[in-house]
Amino acid sequence: MRLREKWDRASRTYDLITFAEDLRQADGKRRLFSLAKGRTLVASVGTGNDIKFLPPGLDVLAIDISQEMVEKARPRAQRYEGRIELRVMDAQHLELPDESFDTAITACTFCSVPDPVRGLREIHRVLEPAGRLLMFEHVRSEIPMIGLMLDALTYLTRWIGPDLNRDTTANVRHANFRIVREENVYFDIVRAIEAVKASGVD
Amino acid sequence: MTRSLRSLFFVGDCAAGALTAMATTLAVRLLVSPPFDMVAAMMLGMAVGTLVHLVLGLVLSPLLGMFELMVPGMFIGMYGGMMFGMRDSMQDTPLPTALWVGAIFGVVVVLGVEFWNGQLRKRSVAEGGGR
Numbered sequence: 001m002r003l004r005e006k007w008d009r010a011s012r013t014y015d016l017i018t019f020a021e022d023l024r025q026a027d028g029k030r031r032l033f034s035l036a037k038g039r040t041l042v043a044s045v046g047t048g049n050d051i052k053f054l055p056p057g058l059d060v061l062a063i064d065i066s067q068e069m070v071e072k073a074r075p076r077a078q079r080y081e082g083r084i085e086l087r088v089m090d091a092q093h094l095e096l097p098d099e100s101f102d103t104a105i106t107a108c109t110f111c112s113v114p115d116p117v118r119g120l121r122e123i124h125r126v127l128e129p130a131g132r133l134l135m136f137e138h139v140r141s142e143i144p145m146i147g148l149m150l151d152a153l154t155y156l157t158r159w160i161g162p163d164l165n166r167d168t169t170a171n172v173r174h175a176n177f178r179i180v181r182e183e184n185v186y187f188d189i190v191r192a193i194e195a196v197k198a199s200g201v202d
Numbered sequence: 203m204t205r206s207l208r209s210l211f212f213v214g215d216c217a218a219g220a221l222t223a224m225a226t227t228l229a230v231r232l233l234v235s236p237p238f239d240m241v242a243a244m245m246l247g248m249a250v251g252t253l254v255h256l257v258l259g260l261v262l263s264p265l266l267g268m269f270e271l272m273v274p275g276m277f278i279g280m281y282g283g284m285m286f287g288m289r290d291s292m293q294d295t296p297l298p299t300a301l302w303v304g305a306i307f308g309v310v311v312v313l314g315v316e317f318w319n320g321q322l323r324k325r326s327v328a329e330g331g332g333r
Binding site: 188 | 203207211256263264265266267268269270272273276318319322323325
């Protein structure tokens with residue numbers, strides 16, 4: 001199944017499936033996203049559940065690969081106390097100029113992007129020098145037994161949604177970001193990552 | 203998250219843990235009885251417990267969160283399934299007793315996982331991140 005179709009389909013049940021997580025992870029997301037400043041890229045916005053955690057007054061471009069997700073996000077975007085533009089776009093191919101954002105935000109994005117390093121390099125490209133990357137992601141646990149379980153479950157979950165065993169921290173470094181802070185939100189699986197754009201290329 | 207909501211989730215986690223363990227107890231009981239080979243019973247219990255926790259995790263995750271169910275559920279299903287299988291291969295425990303023991307085991311695992319999670323969260327803040 002193509003990626004766009006997969007997430008169009010997932011948009012129908014996404015809010016239901018993430019209902020409890022939305023409540024349980026609210027504090028962590030609000031704390032992390034409060035660091036956003038200026039022109040902000042949100043990749044990927046999904047159904048717009050996380051818009052309520054953004055600090056007011058930002059100038060936001062929120063993208064998602066799924067048209068259905070973007071349509072679901074629209075009413076939530078209208079309630080935001082700031083400026084939000086919604087666009088359908090692939091995080092691996094950002095149709096955006098270089099160095100045009102101060103902050104990039106991702107929430108459960110790089111568990112789904114097929115080539116995460118490529119997507120992160122795209123974000124690196126569109127961020128201003130020393131631009132900030134704020135990520136709220138679930139990753140593979142470093143606890144061996146839990147990590148193996150996540151590996152096994154990924155065979156199932158990738159058909160309907162995300163991978164559960166990505167090493168997103170390593171991917172962030174590969175994409176030439178410097179990690180400033182990492183916080184375990186739930187176990188070492190759900191993590192808040194704050195990184196800044198490092199200069200130069202790998 | 204408000205304190206009352208946090209408490210509600212805590213109660214929900216404990217109830218889900220107890221339910222997972224009781225369902226595992228029941229499923230293992232249906233398959234294993236003396237004189238079942240103990241090693242085979244343990245392996246079967248582990249497989250059954252894993253299956254039970256995956257199914258219950260799928261059903262309950264919209265209410266409690268996928269990862270918050272999966273981590274304790276995995277320990278309850280796998281280790282609980284093994285222990286219940288071992289017990290049921292050796293002795294004929296009355297079902298109500300087995301279910302109570304299962305429920306207590308489930309809650310104890312949830313409390314242990316909660317404590318472990320607290321330690322991991324503290325560590326990440328204290329170290330200022332980085333691996």
